[in-house]
Amino acid sequence: MLGAHLVTDALQRAGVKTIFSLSGNQIMPIYDACIDAGIRIVHVRHEAAAVYMADAWAQLTGEIGVALVTAAPGITNCLSPVFSARLAESPILLLSGDSPISQDGMGAFQELDQTEVTKKLVKKSSRLSRAQEIDQDITSAISLALSGRPGPVHIAMPFDLLQEEVDINKVKRGQAPARVSKPLSQADAQEIMERIARAERPLVLVGPMNNSSRAPDLRKDATDVLQSPIIAMESPRGLRDPSLGHFPQVLKKADLVVLVGKTLDFTLDFGRSAGMHPEADIIVIDPDETMIERAQNLLGTRLYKHAKADSDAALRGLSDYTYPHKRDAWLQEVDRAIANRALKSPSEENATNPGPQSICQAVQKILDEAADPILISDGGEFGQWVQAFCQAPTRIINGLSGAIGGALCYAVAASIARPNATIIAMMGDGTVGFHSTEFETAARENASFIAVVGNDSRWNAEYMIQLREYGPDRLYGCTLNDSARYDLLASALGAQGAYAEQADQLEEILKKAVNNHSATCINIRMEGKAAPVF
Incomplete structure (x- = not known):
């Protein structure tokens, strides 16, 4: 049995049926092994997206979320969402390809001491060293991710170990992965x-x-x-x-x-x-x-x-x-x-475009009508309005790390984890730019969700800091193009797109989007406001 098949066997024993990945040379043996194991690979457009999706999967299912990325540039591309998952207490197994052990210290292609890079971000970072111990290493890592305060673990997989033929009788099997719980005395x-x-x-x-x-x-x-x-x-x-x-x-x-x-x-x-x-x-x-x-x-x-x-x-x-x-x-x-949502300073709506509270009210109507609603909130000031005025039994936010940009990735994973759910991902126009190409992933994977982009043409959290700390004559570098059409971008990538300038337009578009059962991006022009204060 090849080392790569030992990896997928261990994942199967942990109940893993879906992993999130961006392909690369050093992990192609795993791709091949996934065919025999019947493990679905959701192929993303950036390594960070794979980790965000694994994070959402873990939060929604309670299972281990698995992200598979390639060697050096692959692992370094996904550090931010690993930090986010750690603070979200999400159990994630991050698997990365690695240069061959046989070429250590020789200047191998993409040679990097990956464990040194990730060890401060995860519960444990390790590198496979013996092919016959692959099962044991992976199952114990999954148990660690699930146990105590849940969080990510990382395993680097040298290419030569994945291709090594292993005598099945010499394989060291680990215990079936499970959460180990420590009660109070x-x-x-x-x-x-x-x-x-x-x-x-x-x-x-x-x-x-x-x-x-x-x-x-x-x-x-x-x-x-x-x-x-x-x-x-x-x-x-x-x-x-x-x-x-x-x-x-x-x-x-x-x-x-x-x-x-x-x-x-x-x-x-x-x-x-x-x-x-x-x-x-x-x-x-x-x-x-x-x-x-x-x-x-x-x-x-x-x-x-x-x-x-x-x-x-x-x-x-x-x-x-x-x-x-x-x-x-x-x-x-x-x-x-x-x-209590009584604002210290009541939100005044601009006659030209709706404010964030009006947008939230329109979205809440859809959430209230849904049988299985999932709310995703991501971003700076707009995200705070969403968290204040939108509620659903299941919610994912960008969390304690303060990292933004994962909303589209969360939505794709949510649709795969709960295909019959009504998923609304709300984000600002700054947020949507991080992983907008995941609209292509959503279309390819037949994901169904609604992305509501509150578009105020600026990085509003930072804009508000400048306005508050430095004054209106010191606003600099935080504006975005007011002609940007994120709905058209989504359409170009195979998803659906819609544009709105008023809250009543948004309500009608939302109703249609729910019935489309596809990935839809609604770009609504919005008056930028500071986060609500109660």
């Missing part, structure tokens, strides 16, 4: 339970892996038992996340804050007391010792308790106890605060 669970039971206004904050899209049942069950609101924080705007409405107001009232897999970082203002009640106790539960140490350093004596455990296992463990108090009033107060 009984003593830790008992102590934390008792503190939650004594609290009057507790809050539980979780990270992306336990958001309402990826862990809805776990969150609901834990909320009901703990009688504590469970809030996912997954936006780089932190406490100013528009999807959380007036949440900062209730955070300041909480007498107990429990971080369950939510890292203490910039999104919580590093735990500074200004964002929380000065006398609130803080409990940190995390699978990573380094994150616990960070909390100890930042919080000092304000840290009531810390424990090492996986966040999902911790929530289940704490839900095994009986809590004496109902906190209906507190739960309702937090729900009202998060749902």
Whole structure:
């Protein structure tokens, strides 16, 4: 058996049926092996797109997302979305072709120490060294990606190992890949339970892996038992996340804050007391010792308790106890605060083009009517309006990394993962430029989604920084061509395209696009506005 077939065999044992890839010399043996394994290859137009798609696949299915790229330029092309996936807590296996081991140190074609390049971005970066250990290496890497705080892992695959003939009797088989979960110790669970039971206004904050899209049942069950609101924080705007409405107001009232897999970082203002009640106790539960140490350093004596455990296992463990108090009033107060979308400065609509709020309202009507809606939000200021005024049971955002540009890739993967879903990907005109050629991928793969491009002809987040920090006479370098027609670009690449200048036009176009069952780009002229502030 060839080494390449050992790779696909290991993927099959992990339940992998689809991978995302851009072809290259060093990975063609894998392409050939995928034929025999029955693994679908979704061929993209840029390596970064493959990783974004694997990220979305992992978020939507809970399975390992697999991206396959070629050697040196292939792996370096996909670093940004790897960083994004790490902060999104998405389990991804990144497989890359590599120069032959037999040519190490000889100046081989595209020779690069790839593990040195990726090791700071992934949970583990390794290079295959023996063909008979390929199965073991890949299955253990997948288990690692799924376990603890999920995230990407990287394996570089030397070309000569992929072509090596291996005696099947000498193959070292790894255990079937699975998430290995670490629960709270009984003593830790008992102590934390008792503190939650004594609290009057507790809050539980979780990270992306336990958001309402990826862990809805776990969150609901834990909320009901703990009688504590469970809030996912997954936006780089932190406490100013528009999807959380007036949440900062209730955070300041909480007498107990429990971080369950939510890292203490910039999104919580590093735990500074200004964002929380000065006398609130803080409990940190995390699978990573380094994150616990960070909390100890930042919080000092304000840290009531810390424990090492996986966040999902911790929530289940704490839900095994009986809590004496109902906190209906507190739960309702937090729900009202998060749902509150009262703007500090009301959004005024321009007579020429609609503002972002009007666009969001038109899109929300479609989401409300859909049986299985998926919302994708990507971009700077427009993305914040989307997160504030559009909701769906399943949502993917560009996440804590702040990286933009993945929306089209997310949409392609979403359509393949859930072909009957109504998928709306909303993005700015800056965002769509990153991976616009994936409209060709979408058309070729028969993906069905609607891309709504809010076109204000500028990089609006940076424009607003210039306007705020430097003044209107110092606006420089952040404008885009106001004649750009992203709908025509999509049409030229095989997708559908539509153009709108008013919100009522958008509603009609959206209704038609839903029934088209194809990839559609709607380019709507929009008045650029700063992100909403509540």
